[in-house]
Amino acid sequence: MILYPSDGEHLRAEIAMAAARMIAEDGADYATAKRKAAKLILGNSKTRGDVLPDNAQIEAEVREYQALFMGDEQPARLKSLRLLAVELMQRFERFHPRLVGAVANGTAGEHSDIHIQLFPESGKDVAVFLLNADVDYVVGETPHYKQRGEMLETLSFMWKNEGVHLTIYEPDDVRSTPRAGNGKVQEQLTLTMLNALLNESDPA
Numbered sequence: 793m794i795l796y797p798s799d800g801e802h803l804r805a806e807i808a809m810a811a812a813r814m815i816a817e818d819g820a821d822y823a824t825a826k827r828k829a830a831k832l833i834l835g836n837s838k839t840r841g842d843v844l845p846d847n848a849q850i851e852a853e854v855r856e857y858q859a860l861f862m863g864d865e866q867p868a869r870l871k872s873l874r875l876l877a878v879e880l881m882q883r884f885e886r887f888h889p890r891l892v893g894a895v896a897n898g899t900a901g902e903h904s905d906i907h908i909q910l911f912p913e914s915g916k917d918v919a920v921f922l923l924n925a926d927v928d929y930v931v932g933e934t935p936h937y938k939q940r941g942e943m944l945e946t947l948s949f950m951w952k953n954e955g956v957h958l959t960i961y962e963p964d965d966v967r968s969t970p971r972a973g974n975g976k977v978q979e980q981l982t983l984t985m986l987n988a989l990l991n992e993s994d995p996a
Contacts, residue, residue: 812853819903905955
């Protein structure tokens with residue numbers, strides 16, 4: 793017996809592909825891309841939750857889109873951002889840095905920023921470190937990956953013409969496993985892991 797995809801599966805796939813294109817081409821975040829893609833595909837119809845793709849499905853489509861249409865430029869862009877991330881993580885090594893987001897999972901593109909989690913004894917230590925380095929930053933907030941509803945301080949600045957976001961966690965959080973909003977384990981790279989990835993992609 794041949795099994796055909798349901799209408800819901802078709803809609804999820806269409807929305808995921810449209811969202812992936814917005815993320816890859818325009819740098820949209822996942823939530824915004826998913827919302828705009830749903831409106832593009834469904835118009836003003838009420839969107840059922842079961843037809844919306846999760847972030848894992850959208851991420852898979854982003855990878856496929858990049859492989860098809862950005863085969864040369866995306867890997868070079870990713871490597872450039874990862875090299876900058878190495879430099880930054882070395883500077884913040886005392887705060888146990890972890891690289892997350894598109895630069896960590898390998899889907900970074902033209903509009904991607906560098907997202908790093910830090911686990912200092914005190915968030916003030918990071919602020920003082922930046923001030924002593926003459927780095928101008930702005931303060932924002934990022935949802936905690938573990939504590940629902942809890943917001944964490946994020947320090948954002950430009951570094952060599954790239955956007956950088958440092959999210960400040962409690963020291964004990966470094967031992968927990970970060971998860972994305974859909975429950976999927978979030979890619980989180982230590983400096984050692986990041987260097988290993990770079991060495992794999994560009995062996996001596």
